[in-house]
Amino acid sequence: MDTTQMLKGLLEPAVLAVLEQEDAYGYEVARRLKTKGLDAVGDASVYGTLRRLFDAGHLTSYVRPSDEGPHRKYYSLNKSGAKELTAARKEWSQFSATLDRVLNGGKSK
Amino acid sequence: MTTTTESIAPSEIQPYLDHLEERVAHLPPEQQAELLDDLRSHLTEILSDDSGTSLADRIGSPESYVAELAASLGLDEAPSGPKAMRAVISALSDRLASLRRRDSWPEMRWALWTLRGTAIALFLTWYGLFPSDHNDWWFRIPAFALIAALIWGSVRVGSLGSRSRYWKRLSWALTAGGLIAAVSLAANVSARMTPSYYIEQGYSQMGSNGCLFVETELGYFIQDPSCMPVLSVVVSDPEEVSNP
Numbered sequence: 001m002d003t004t005q006m007l008k009g010l011l012e013p014a015v016l017a018v019l020e021q022e023d024a025y026g027y028e029v030a031r032r033l034k035t036k037g038l039d040a041v042g043d044a045s046v047y048g049t050l051r052r053l054f055d056a057g058h059l060t061s062y063v064r065p066s067d068e069g070p071h072r073k074y075y076s077l078n079k080s081g082a083k084e085l086t087a088a089r090k091e092w093s094q095f096s097a098t099l100d101r102v103l104n105g106g107k108s109k
Numbered sequence: 110m111t112t113t114t115e116s117i118a119p120s121e122i123q124p125y126l127d128h129l130e131e132r133v134a135h136l137p138p139e140q141q142a143e144l145l146d147d148l149r150s151h152l153t154e155i156l157s158d159d160s161g162t163s164l165a166d167r168i169g170s171p172e173s174y175v176a177e178l179a180a181s182l183g184l185d186e187a188p189s190g191p192k193a194m195r196a197v198i199s200a201l202s203d204r205l206a207s208l209r210r211r212d213s214w215p216e217m218r219w220a221l222w223t224l225r226g227t228a229i230a231l232f233l234t235w236y237g238l239f240p241s242d243h244n245d246w247w248f249r250i251p252a253f254a255l256i257a258a259l260i261w262g263s264v265r266v267g268s269l270g271s272r273s274r275y276w277k278r279l280s281w282a283l284t285a286g287g288l289i290a291a292v293s294l295a296a297n298v299s300a301r302m303t304p305s306y307y308i309e310q311g312y313s314q315m316g317s318n319g320c321l322f323v324e325t326e327l328g329y330f331i332q333d334p335s336c337m338p339v340l341s342v343v344v345s346d347p348e349e350v351s352n353p
Binding site: 025026027042043044045047048049051052066069070072073 | 147148150151153154155156157158167168169173174175177178180181182
């Protein structure tokens with residue numbers, strides 16, 4: 001199975017989850033995802049996801065000066081984003097439980 | 110999204126921006142500028158993270174990066190129905206607005222006023238400039254004077270257009286007149302490119318050799334026995350042609 005394609009659909013909740021822990025700028029979000037094991041996702045997809053989430057009103061942004069170079073645009077989760085993440089966690093929990101049963105030949109409750 | 114101040118992109122970043130610019134060419138200019146400006150800031154952030162490797166090594170080639178970004182943002186999904194129509198109207202409005210904002214617009218208006226004046230002047234003086242009965246150069250002097258006066262008048266009316274509604278309406282009328290004159294001139298020139306035009310304008314006569322011919326501005330067109338013009342035959346003296 002193409003893991004990259006599968007990850008794209010799950011990238012929005014993954015990015016929301018990363019930003020729930022701590023605000024971050026675009027490239028840092030991609031790095032954190034890689035650190036957590038999602039190394040198949042490219043920076044372009046993460047950056048595009050950040051823009052989509054921002055346009056949907058789930059994120060806010062602010063500029064923070066950097067000692068290493070130009071100012072960086074940080075993203076943070078707002079109330080709408082937190083609500084979205086909660087809903088995504090619930091959906092994923094139900095979906096993964098169902099898929100687990102299908103893949104392992106179990107029965108539904 | 111917050112836009113940052115536009116700056117000159119480092120050489121490593123520029124190819125990514127160029128590819129994105131091609132990809133978003135169908136979007137309104139403001140949206141294009143926002144996307145490019147934001148990507149420039151994002152890539153600058155990545156470059157400032159000193160890892161000792163090139164930008165392409167970290168995020169992939171410009172082609173693949175922009176293709177992935179376009180897919181993520183849904184840039185390649187063409188709008189349809191009323192949304193598509195609104196997108197086209199919006200793009201055209203933005204294009205017109207940006208054209209009006211450009212510094213070259215005032216110069217373009219002067220060119221437009223000059224062109225419409227020239228078209229109207231040529232239309233009015235056409236038969237004075239190219240008379241069918243003689244070719245004396247001095248005969249054209251009044252026509253040239255009228256052309257100069259009409260061009261000056263067109264530019265003058267155009268420059269007064271901002272003063273009042275009357276001048277603006279007159280300027281619009283002159284532009285419409287210029288368009289009609291240009292079309293009429295084009296039709297006239299096109300007609301004069303064909304010998305049949307001259308044959309229709311000329312005089313059909315019977316030569317002493319019994320050969321039918323038509324005298325025109327271009328010369329003599331010989332006709333065949335059934336009086337159909339032979340368009341390719343032009344002679345200076347029809348008497349030289351033997352009876353068919």
